[in-house]
Amino acid sequence: MSWIIFSILAALIWATSNAVDKFVLTKWSKRPTMPMTVQWSIGVIVSIFIYFWRGFSLLPESQVLILSVTVGTLEVLAGIFYFKAVKIEEISRIATLFNLAPLFVAVLAMLFLGEIFTASTYAGIFLVIVGAVIVSAKKPIRLTFSKAFLFMTLASLFFALDAVIMKYMLHTLDFWTAFSYTRLGAVFAMVPLMAMNTLHLHRAVRKYGKKVLGVIALNESLNVVGIILSTVATAIGYVTLVHALTSIQPLFVLMFAIIGSIFYPKLLKEEIGASTLAKKLAGIILMIAGVILIT
Secondary structure, three states, rough: HHHHHHOOOOOOHHHHHHHHHHHHHHHHHHHHHOHHHHHHHHHHHHHHHHHHHHHHOOOOOHHHHHHHHHHHHHHHHHHHHHHHHHHHHHHHHHHHHHHHHHHHHHHHHHHHHOOOOHHHHHHHHHHHHHHHHHHHOOOOOOOOOOHHHHHHHHHHHHHHHHHHHHHHOOOOHHHHHHHHHHHHHHHHHHHHHHHHHHHHHHHHHHHOOHHHHHHHHHHHHHHHHHHHHHHHHHHHHHHHHHHHHHHHHHHHHHHHHHHHHOOOOOOOOOOHHHHHHHHHHHHHHHHHHHHHHHH
């Protein structure tokens, strides 16, 4: 099934983007919303290109315009909390916490889209969530959660709302039109952030060189490609299963983070002690088992 391929490719691309996000926020910028400004700008450029390339489907009703703005705003809010979490926590744990989103998606899709599955499928989603919690907890016995956990819970909830609304829109729109409308819909939320971050981005480029803009632009372009792939997968598959399957993302992120810790420890520092790595791998194994049940 093609939606499986698109979902896995989106997870791989987002994993790559996660690692670069951590690099950017560690080395070049302390402002989490700066990469979002670049991502939004690229998304708008891609949407304009799509319009001249193939045009947009006509809006069937004004409700779609409202939903487009809602989706765009939810993505901006989710992105803000995501980058705040990236700034203070290991990237493998951040990526794993994104797996809280499938739980929210499963509940919301069941309530509002009528997506109901077998007990084994829901067991798979549960294993994914348990694996996420195991990998994210710094100490097995600690009962309190960090700010990063709170930020990622909010980000996952907003992304889940975004995904469910997007699936609803895809019932009447083709995926290119839905993608473009939601990119443009983020304008209302991004204009204030763009005003605040343009000067900061200019200072970073002046201090570290044009490579800053190049790396961020390339990385956020990858992020946009991941969004497109996820949108295509959602258009042809169940949104619950698509977002559960993208939970394979931490496998790629952990691999990138370990390699980065070995060869570039000052840029991508990751705990790779035996006990820590064993715990993370145990969580990953649970997530793999969950993905198998889901698919």
